[in-house]
Amino acid sequence: xxxxxxxxxxxxxxxxxxxxxxxNALLRGLPDRWVLSNEGRGNEGKxxxxxxxxxxxxxxxxxxxxxxxxxxxxESGEARAFDPFDRFAQxxxxxxxxxxxxxxxxxxxxxxxxxxxxxxxxxxxDFNRRGRHPALGVVTLSELLATxxxxxxxxxHQLSRVMAHQYRDAVxxxxxxxxxxxxxxxSA
Amino acid sequence: xxxxxxxxxxxxxxxxxxxxxxxNALLRGLPDRWVLSNEGRGNEGKxxxxxxxxxxxxxxxxxxxxxxxxxxxxESGEARAFDPFDRFAQxxxxxxxxxxxxxxxxxxxxxxxxxxxxxxxxxxxDFNRRGRHPALGVVTLSELLATxxxxxxxxxHQLSRVMAHQYRDAVxxxxxxxxxxxxxxxSA
Numbered sequence: 001x002x003x004x005x006x007x008x009x010x011x012x013x014x015x016x017x018x019x020x021x022x023x024n025a026l027l028r029g030l031p032d033r034w035v036l037s038n039e040g041r042g043n044e045g046k047x048x049x050x051x052x053x054x055x056x057x058x059x060x061x062x063x064x065x066x067x068x069x070x071x072x073x074x075e076s077g078e079a080r081a082f083d084p085f086d087r088f089a090q091x092x093x094x095x096x097x098x099x100x101x102x103x104x105x106x107x108x109x110x111x112x113x114x115x116x117x118x119x120x121x122x123x124x125x126d127f128n129r130r131g132r133h134p135a136l137g138v139v140t141l142s143e144l145l146a147t148x149x150x151x152x153x154x155x156x157h158q159l160s161r162v163m164a165h166q167y168r169d170a171v172x173x174x175x176x177x178x179x180x181x182x183x184x185x186x187s188a
Numbered sequence: 189x190x191x192x193x194x195x196x197x198x199x200x201x202x203x204x205x206x207x208x209x210x211x212n213a214l215l216r217g218l219p220d221r222w223v224l225s226n227e228g229r230g231n232e233g234k235x236x237x238x239x240x241x242x243x244x245x246x247x248x249x250x251x252x253x254x255x256x257x258x259x260x261x262x263e264s265g266e267a268r269a270f271d272p273f274d275r276f277a278q279x280x281x282x283x284x285x286x287x288x289x290x291x292x293x294x295x296x297x298x299x300x301x302x303x304x305x306x307x308x309x310x311x312x313x314d315f316n317r318r319g320r321h322p323a324l325g326v327v328t329l330s331e332l333l334a335t336x337x338x339x340x341x342x343x344x345h346q347l348s349r350v351m352a353h354q355y356r357d358a359v360x361x362x363x364x365x366x367x368x369x370x371x372x373x374x375s376a
Contacts, residue, residue, distance in 0.1 A: 007358065011219050015351070021213035026206055026344075031199050136361040143360035150359050153352040154368035156214075160345040163203070164338045170195065171338050172331035173324040180342035183371050 007127055007142045009117075015149040017114055019058075020107035022156065027051055028103055034163050035099055044165050051162060054155050055102040056090030062109035064089070066148045067116055073131035073141050074120070081132045157183075195315055195330045197305075203337040205302055207246075208295035210344065215239055216291055222351050223287055232353050239350060242343050243290040244278030250297035252277070254336045255304055261319035261329050262308070269320045345371075 027035055035051035037043045042050040049057070069082045094102060127142035164180040175181050215223055223239035225231045230238040237245070257270045282290060315330035352368040363369050 008219075011221055014218050015222065018214055018218070022210055025209035025213045030202050030206070031196075033199055034203065133361070136364070139360055139362070142358065143362060146355045146358035146360075147362040147366070150352045150355050150362075150366050150368065153348045154366045157345055157348040157352070157368040157371065160341045160348065164341040164345070167334045167338050170330065170334035172327055172335075173321070174327070174331060174335040174338075176324070178335070178338050178342045180338065180345040183345065 007146070009122065009127075009145065012145050012149045013114060013117070015152060016110065019152040019156070020103070020110050023055060023058075023159075024103050024107065026159065027055070028100060034166060041166060042162075044162055049158070049162065051159055052094065052099050052102065053090055054159055054162070055099065055106055056094035057087065058152070058155060059102060059106050059109060060086065060089045060093060061148075061151065062106065062113055066144070067113045069131065069144055070117065070120070070141065073129050073144065074126070076131075078130050078132045078138060081134045084134050195334070197310065197315075197333065200333050200337045201302060201305070203340060204298065207340040207344070208291070208298050211243060211246075211347075212291050212295065214347065215243070216288060222354060229354060230350075232350055237346070237350065239347055240282065240287050240290065241278055242347055242350070243287065243294055244282035245275065246340070246343060247290060247294050247297060248274065248277045248281060249339065250294065250301055254332070255301045257319065257332055258305065258308070258329065261317050261332065262314070264319075266318050266320045266326060269322045272322050 030051075032038065033041055035042060037050040037052070043053070064083070065085045072080055072082055097105075122141075127140065127145070129141045130138050131141070131144065133139050161180050161183050164178065168175065168181050171178060171181075218239075220226065221229055223230060225238040225241070231241070252271070253273045260268055260270055285293075310329075315328065315333070317329045318326050319329070319332065321327050349368050349371050352366065356363065356369050359366060359369070
C-alpha cells in the first residue's frame with residue numbers, strides 16, 4: 001500500500017486546518033507598517049505583495065482554485081483542464097476590506113472547504129485519479145491536495161520574508177546572519 | 189527625530205508578542221511527520237533542524253541571548269562583548285521534552301522577557317547606545333531589538349520551508365510554482 005504510507009489526507013488536512021489560526025495569530029492587530037502596502041512600505045517594492053495582498057490571494061484560492069479543481073478531477077478527469085488561477089484577482093476582491101475582515105473570511109472559507117473535502121469520503125484509490133493542469137499537464141488528486149498544503153506554506157514563507165524586509169536596514173550588521181533577508185525563493 | 193520614525197519599540201514588540209501564539213497555532217498537535225526528526229523525515233537532511241529543534245533554539249535565545257545582551261549594552265556598553273550565542277544548546281536542553289512542552293516554555297519565557305523589556309522604560313536616546321558583538325563588532329540597542337524580531341521571522345521562514353520540504357515530491361509538477369521549495373536563504 002504505497003498510498004497509505006506516502007500520502008495521508010489526515011496529514012495534509014492537519015496543515016490546512018491550522019493555517020487560518022496561524023495567520024490570525026501572526027497578523028491580526030499588527031501595526032499597518034507590517035501588513036499594508038503604503039508609500040514603499042509593507043511589501044518588497046513595486047508590484048510585490050503585502051500581508052494584506054497575500055491573505056486576499058489565499059481567499060481567492062479557497063473560492064476558485066482548490067476545491068473546484070478537486071471536483072473537476074472527480075467529475076471529468078483529464079477530459080477538462082482546470083480553469084487557470086487568477087493570481088491578481090485579490091486586488092479587486094479585497095478592495096475596501098480590512099485585514100481583519102480578510103482573516104475572518106479566509107478562516108470561514110477554509111473551514112467550509114475542509115468540511116466539503118471530508119464529505120467526499122475519498123478512498124485510497126481516488127488519490128491516484130488524474131486531472132489536467134492548463135500549463136503543467138497531467139497531475140493527480142494527491143498532488144493537488146499536497147500542493148494545497150504547500151501553497152499555504154509558500155505564502156507563510158513569503159509573509160515572513162515580506163515582514164522581515166521592513167527591517168532589513170534596522171538590523172544593521174546582523175543582516176549577515178538572518179537567512180530570511182537573503183531568500184531568493186519567491187513564490188510564483 | 190529620526191529615531192521616532194525609524195524605530196519603534198511598540199512595532200517590534202508587536203511582532204515579538206505574536207510569535208508564541210503563531211508557532212502554537214502552526215505546530216501544536218501536528219502529526220510527528222511534520223515536526224520531529226525521524227529517519228530522514230521532519231527536517232531537511234543530515235544535521236538540519238526540525239520544528240522541534242527550531243522551537244528549542246528560540247527558547248535558548250530567550251534564556252541566554254536577547255535580554256542578557258540588552259542588559260550588557262545598558263550596563264557595560266562596548267566595554268564588554270556579548271557572550272556568543274550557542275546555536276546547538278537546544279539539543280541538550282530540549283532532551284526528553286515534547287514539542288508541546290517547548291511551545292509552552294517559549295511562550296512563558298517570551299512573555300517574561302517582554303515584561304522585563306517594558307520595565308526598563310527605555311528612552312528614545314537609549315536606542316542609540318552601543319554594544320560589542322563578538323564577531324560583528326559595534327552594534328546598537330535598536331539593531332539588537334530589531335534583530336530579535338527578524339530572528340523570529342527567519343525561523344518562521346525556516347519552519348515553513350522545513351515543513352514544505354516534507355512534501356517536495358508529493359506535489360509533483362507543481363513544485364515549479366512553489367517558491368518555498370526553491371528557497372536558498374538558510375538561517376544562520
